[in-house]
Amino acid sequence: MDRREYFDGVADKWDGWNARAEMEPVMRQGLRELGVGPEEHVLDLGCGTGIMLGMLLDVLGPRGRVTAVDFAPRMVEVARGKTLDTRVEFRVAEACALPVGDGTMDRCVCFSTWPHFPDPRAVLVEQHRVLKPGGLLHVWHVSGREKINAIHAGVGGVIGQDLLPPVRQLADVAGACGFSVVSLVDNPDRYLLTARRG
Numbered sequence: 488m489d490r491r492e493y494f495d496g497v498a499d500k501w502d503g504w505n506a507r508a509e510m511e512p513v514m515r516q517g518l519r520e521l522g523v524g525p526e527e528h529v530l531d532l533g534c535g536t537g538i539m540l541g542m543l544l545d546v547l548g549p550r551g552r553v554t555a556v557d558f559a560p561r562m563v564e565v566a567r568g569k570t571l572d573t574r575v576e577f578r579v580a581e582a583c584a585l586p587v588g589d590g591t592m593d594r595c596v597c598f599s600t601w602p603h604f605p606d607p608r609a610v611l612v613e614q615h616r617v618l619k620p621g622g623l624l625h626v627w628h629v630s631g632r633e634k635i636n637a638i639h640a641g642v643g644g645v646i647g648q649d650l651l652p653p654v655r656q657l658a659d660v661a662g663a664c665g666f667s668v669v670s671l672v673d674n675p676d677r678y679l680l681t682a683r684r685g
């Protein structure tokens with residue numbers, strides 16, 4: 488089984504596994520802090536079942552848009568089933584080969600997904616391609632690195648080795664890919680890299 492098959496296989500159980508009710512206020516507050524503007528075009532990279540989608544749509548105005556991408560077709564199907572909002576476009580795609588034009592995104596929010604990318608540098612290069620100059624990338628988790636890594640190690644199998652790097656290490660790779668780092672956080676409640684496309 489590969490990662491794609493794994494995530495496809497857990498898509499129908501995903502919302503039950505996530506402590507959604509507890510996470511929602513934290514995510515809403517976090518999104519406010521990210522400062523998403525009402526007219527932005529936001530890429531929800533690794534959207535899964537769309538846990539963040541409704542919250543993103545709430546902070547966007549009528550001219551805002553979301554492109555929600557995941558490589559697991561069943562994840563996208565579940566997410567698609569949750570909204571008829573015409574501001575969202577869903578895509579089944581690999582994070583390092585996005586069906587998205589050059590320089591078209593104001594912002595990418597990669598929520599709870601980064602450790603699963605086997606080639607993070609390739610994802611950063613792709614982000615650099617799709618973001619507008621000055622666009623922002625957020626690699627965001629609502630727990631710290633140690634907790635995330637322990638969860639994945641505990642699950643084992645194909646995701647057992649999917650580990651978040653120290654945030655400074657990720658910042659260095661982002662810098663080498665043409666981003667300038669805006670902020671770094673790694674505490675027990677949050678892991679967040681915000682980087683601006685140069």
Ligand SMILES: C[S@@+](CC[C@H](N)C(=O)[O-])C[C@H]1O[C@@H](n2cnc3c(N)ncnc32)[C@H](O)[C@@H]1O
Binds near residue numbers: 495533534535580600
């Ligand atoms: C841990 S889940 C998080 C999903 C969602 N963001 C959430 O918080 O509920 C990681 C998601 O990333 C997707 N994913 C993993 N590797 C990917 C890749 N290389 N390209 C696109 N999506 C990927 C998985 O299919 C899965 O839906």
